[in-house]
Amino acid sequence: MKIALLLLLTASSAAIANSSSCSNYGCPTGASSTNDIVERPIYVLSNNRKTKFADWAAYKVTPKTIDGPSRSRTWKADPKIYSRYTLEPNDYQDAWATIQTDRGHQVPLASFSNTDHWSDTNYLSNITPQSSNLNQGPWVQLENAVRSVARTGDNAYVVTGPLYEYYFATLPQxxxxxxxxxxxxxxxxxxxxxxxxxxxxxMEQTSSRYLDFCRTEVTIDEVEARSGLNLLPSLPSYQATDVEGNIGGLSSRLGC
Known part of the structure; x- marks a missing residue:
């Protein structure tokens, strides 16, 4: 039984490492071993059972996934995660009125509006309570910049996730x-x-709506130190210093 379970976990880990939503350099590692991995055609994420939010989400934006028609936001609990480990639509009741948060996508709907799987972005496993100023300001500016890269014909890989460095708020309901x-x-x-x-x-939850996202650029090394994740686990060591230790590799293409 233990051997069978080990083989299953090994196979699952290999599948995640090779997910099409991640690059050839692998999906992030370092999250809790109890996390629930959810893989869908347009993204893969690692849901933390304690926080109830994904520790990371990875996705690939291409010229074919963007610029579709306007899509609706119908929030749903994730059927792939036991209800006690994820939030449900009613949990967000009164959130904006009391703590001024939106239902913030980690994987943005607009980046997949031209696919048949756009509604997968509305599962609450892909959502966090995000400050309205952040969500509607610098965060969406950066998401728009990523789509601009895709419009040039190149695929843009993205890994995104939360930080827990101080108390921000609690959902009232x-x-x-x-x-x-x-x-x-x-x-x-x-x-x-x-x-x-x-x-x-x-970007902090306390960010101004008018903050220029370019001012929030850091190194990948800093993100990894603060999140506890290895974001590009298969990146060769000879590339790591340049890619992960420096600022500005993609800045100009993002409009910075």
Whole structure:
């Protein structure tokens, strides 16, 4: 029984590492071993059973996935996760009125509006309570910039997730224990042959709506230190210093 379980876990880990939503450099590692991995055609995420939110989500934005018609936002509990480990629509009741948060997508709907799977972004496993100023300001600006990269013809890989560095708020009507993030990271990179260009950003929940997202750029090394994740686990060591230790690899293409 233990051997069979080990083989199952090994096979599952290999599948996640090779998910089409991640680049050839692998999906993030370092999250809790009890997390629920959810893989769908347009993204893969790692749901944390304690916080009730994904520790990371990975997706690939392409010229074919963007610029579709306007799509609706119908929120749903994730059927792939036991109800006690994720939130439900009623948990967000009165959130904006009391703590000024939106239902913030980690994987943005607009980046997949031209696919048959756009509604998968509305599962609450892909949502966090995100400050309205952040969600409607610098965060969406960065998401728009990522789509601009895709419009040039290149695929843009993205890994995004929460940080828990201070108390921000609590959902007033939630009946499950949860921890709202204090901020978020987003790492954007392109892979052309063996050439990797990347930029990373960290934004706080307290960010101004008018903050220029370019001012929040950091190194991937900083994101990894603060999140506890290895975001590009299969990146060769000879590339890591340049890609993960420096700022600005993809800045100009993101409009910075």
């Amino acid at each position: 939630a009946n499950e224990a949860h921890t709202i993030p204090s901020g978020y990271f987003k790492v954007v990179f392109t892979v052309i042959g063996s050439n990797v260009k990347a930029s990373a950003f960290i």
